[in-house]
Amino acid sequence: MVSVKPGEHLTKLTSKDDYIAFREQAHQKWETLWNGDATVVSVGVGSSSIAKGALEVLEQAHQVGGNAIIREVSGNGAFWMEPWIEVKRPGVDPILYGPLTVDDVAGVIAGERNDLAVGVRGANPVGEIRPLNEHHYFKHQIQLLTRNAGLIEPDSIEDAIARGAYDGYFKVLFEMSQEEAIAEVTTAQVRGRGGGGFPAGIKWESGRKARNNPKFIVCNSHEGEPNVYKDRHLHECDPHRILEGILIACIACGAERGYNYIGGEYPLGIRRFRKAVADAERIGLIGKDVLGTGKNVAMRVRTGGGAYVCGEASALMYSIMGVRGQPRTKPPRSVEEGLWKRPTVANNTETLANVPDIIVRGGEWYASLGTENSKGTKLMTMQGPSKLSGVVEVEMGVTMRHLLDDIYGGMREGYTFKGIQTGGASAGPITEDAFDRPIDFDSLSDIHGMLGSGGWVLFDEGVCAVDMARYLTAFSRYESCSKCVPCRLGNPALVEILDRIRFGRGSLEDLALIRRTSKYIIELSLCGLGQVAPVPLVAFLDAYEEEFRQHIVDGVCKCGVCPISADSRQAVFTEVAAD
Amino acid sequence: MVQPDHTHAPRPVPSPYTGRQEIDLDVVREMLSHFTYSDHEEAQELILSALQEINEHFGWVSFEAAEIVADHLGTSATRVFAILTFYADFRTTPRGHHHMLLCHGMSCYVMGSSKLVQKVRDEYGIGDGDTTPDNQLSVQVANFCLGVCDRSPVVKIDDEYYGHVDPENLTDLVNRAIAGREAMQASEVNHG
CATH class of the missing domain: 3.10.20.600 (Ubiquitin-like (UB roll))
Structure with missing residues (x-):
């Protein structure tokens, strides 16, 4: 296994007082870093900025940085300013510069390139440069989960602790009972962030009440959707927050082991999370007799193999157990019989990342954010x-x-x-x-x-509704685990109908056929993937029916995307999208 | 062509892709020696991770390698192969000397990645998971997101990313990328 080494300087803490002293040290180190005389240069390195050359920028910063302290922080979510560098000069608030190239680095560190400045991290302007929080991209955000993004070094547990990581875990270990911790989560009304929206408190409560032992917590970090990268961002910018959430869930539900199942698509996130686990193990936040409380918690990181269906809880657990990730019928629900037939509580990464703040600041504070039925x-x-x-x-x-x-x-x-x-x-x-x-x-x-x-x-307007509906349906077809018939055969049938329309051979009856086929797939499929697979298609048909009709009746794709309009009505049938 | 390196050191991320590779079973055994387990349950949990590491290192997993994994983790080769053929990340045939990852996530789709997929098919006669007959280029159409959405459509050739790719210039881009890569590898052989 590609091993990630824990920090050599870290030692095992065995009591509450040890930890408090360690936390105090971390705070001091953080203060010295930002209030000292040294120039601090931070480079935002995340998978999106690496693609734009952030590693070369980091390398260059090491070359030309002189006496400056060079830090590798994570991206801050603003793709448009990558790659960026933050420079903190003694006595001045840190200034962010971007997007820049390797050639700009020396000038930026020397303070000669104010033309590249994006903003100041602080409340007051520095010269002409306005605070970053006044930029419209940041002004309207409320950064709770991402407040450490681009600020801490994700590989440093001390940075994270200095910014409040493990405070919630500490509270759950020493100051709260299991019931109290779960009560906070229930009061917060935090709902599952993966899409389902199931209240986490209720899940935890049934996990705690399950009588079978041992129990497990599973963090679902499998982000197979072709359009989202929030969990990747969280893993890259603040792995300790996710880890803390898992550990709190373990203590609150009485689970002896936590799992984080991470999709294989983000190697950097996996590496940073592994590093976080290694460090936390090293200082004794994970392991036997955590900080002398007598509680045992273990942590395992498992990676997925690129199957979208593994985002479904039962499929995910099969995948962890080393078999094909195919969902099973429920009941029994996973909270009664999950991983290795033990009670298992599965939560989305973002849900668990919300937990530390809920424990520290209280469920009522959390419930004050958001809308009537969706908090936070x-x-x-x-x-x-x-x-x-x-x-x-x-x-x-x-x-x-x-x-x-x-x-x-x-x-x-x-x-x-x-x-x-x-x-x-x-x-x-x-x-x-x-x-x-x-x-x-x-x-x-x-x-x-x-x-x-x-x-x-x-x-x-350049995107054809029929073609996009085909893309989405083809995605579901590709990702179907092929266990149950409606999904395995229904989705290819839908793609076939759509291709007929795209190639100008459709008829108006096909529209009714789409609806009928979709209805069967939705009603008869076994798992969540099949039950929603035709929904995009039906919705596209509702919203852009006129366009579907144009394809069929007039033989025209007004966007010029479908083969029907590209002089290829005689074209040999070739598959075009990802099959 | 560069000889595959036989040492297995932890790789920086993203892992540098060193071209078409034959699988050296000793390297596989060495990799597996890091996968230790305390019980049968844990051994089963490690199958996927082990395969992933081999797949990442060589670009594919051969039947012989799968057998070694099965032996090491106390399971059957059938079971290991069932996993290999289910999950999209795994390849059971070697990749080309150069590998192109064509992002077909929704952002890239909206910005025109289907045209790139079609272009690759027209130009090289290959689709997702295929390799050209001369083993030069293999293509994977990514059904997930490469996460560089502000530059979509995005293509990753070996380990370089290219943004805002225009189908008209794709062939040019591929040729340049391959030439650049080969020049780099040649200089590594001479100096390294």
């Missing part, structure tokens, strides 16, 4: 031709208009708005009619929309 904040991502892109954290109940126009800066020049695909591959598009609805778990359901995992995909 939500990580969201916007893709497609928006001006800016990246991960943001906003309060539940923002409107799409606010999100798109105020935060992401609206559409890019030269693109005309057509719709926004919601809920990944398991819901439909919304159009401008729904722009003023507050977004939460339930508010979009009547128009086939869904908050889901918070990934929005903006598409413009």
Whole structure:
């Protein structure tokens, strides 16, 4: 196994007082770093910035940095300013510069490149440079889960502790009973962030009450959707927060082992999380007799193999157990019979990442954020031709208009708005009619929309509705585990009908056929994937029926995307999308 | 061509892709020696991780390698192969000397990645998971997100990312990327 080494300087802490002393040290180290005489240069390194050369920038910073302290922090969610560097000069608030190239690094560190400055991390402007929080991308965000993003070194447990990591864990270990901890989570009304929206408190309570032992906690970090990267971002910027959430869940439910199942798509996130676990084990936050309390907690990291269906809880557990990830019929629910037939509580990464704050600041504080039925904040991502892109954290109940126009800066020049695909591959598009609805778990359901995992995909007039519906259906076809018949055979049938329409050989009866087939798949499929697989298609048909009809009746794809309009009505049938 | 290196050191992330590789079973055994377990349950949990590591190192997993994994973790080769053929990340045939990952996530789709998929098919006659007959190039169409969405559509050739890719220039881009890679490898052989 690619081993990640824990910090050599860390030693095992065996009591409450040991830990308090360690935390005090970490705080002092943090203060000295930011208030000392040294220049501190931080480079934002995440998988998105690596693709744009952040590692070369980091290397260059080491070369030309001189006496400066060079830190490798994570990305801050703002893709548009990557790669970026933050420079803290003695006595001045840190300034962020980006996007830059290797050649700019020396100038930036020397303070000669104010033209590249994006903002100041602090309340006051420095010269001409305004605070970063006044930038429209950051101004409307409420950063709870991501407050350490781009600030701490993800590989340093001391940085994390100095910024409040493990405070909640400490409280649960020494100051709270299991019931009290679960009560806070229940009061907070935090709902599952993976898309289902099931209240976490209820899940935990049934986990605690389960009589079978041992019990397990599983963190679902498998993000197989083709449109979302919030969990990857969390793993890269603050792995300790996720780990703390898992550990709190273990203590509160009386589970002896936590699992984090991470999709194989983000090696950097996996490495950083492994490092966090190694460090936490080293200082004795994980292991036998944690800080002298007599409690035992173990932690295992497991990686997925790129199967979307493994986001479904029972499939995920099969995948951990080393077999094909195919869902099973329920009941028994996983909280009664899950991993290795033991009671297992499975939560999404983002849900667990919310837990530390809930424990520290109380469930009532958390419940004061958000809307009536959906509390707290939500990580969201916007893709497609928006001006800016990246991960943001906003309060539940923002409107799409606010999100798109105020935060992401609206559409890019030269693109005309057509719709926004919601809920990944398991819901439909919304159009401008729904722009003023507050977004939460339930508010979009009547128009086939869904908050889901918070990934929005903006598409413009150049994207054909039939083709996009085909893309989404083909995704479900590809990802079907092929265990149950409706999903295994139904989705290919839908793709076939859509291809018929795309190639100009459709008939109006096909529209009715789509609806009928979809109905059977939705009603008869075994798991969540099959039950929602045709939803995007039906929703596209509802929203853009005119376009479907144009393909069939007039033989025209007005976007010029489908083969029907590209002089290829005689073209040999070739598959075009990912099969 | 560069000889595959036979030492298995922890790789930086993202792992550098060193071209088409034959699987050296001793390296596989060495890798597996790090996978220790205390009971049968844990052994089963390690199957996926072990395969993933082999797949990442060599670009694919052969039947012989799968057998070694099965032996080491106390299970059957059938079971290991069942996993290999279920999960999308695994390849059971070697990749080309150069490997192209074509992002087909939703962001890239909206910005026109289908045209790239079609272009690859027209130009090289290959689709997802295929390798050109001369073993030069293999293609994987990523059904997930590479996470560089502000530059979509994105293509990753070996371990370099290319953003805002225009189908017209794709062939050019591939040729340049391959040439650049080979020049780099040649200089590594000379100096390294």
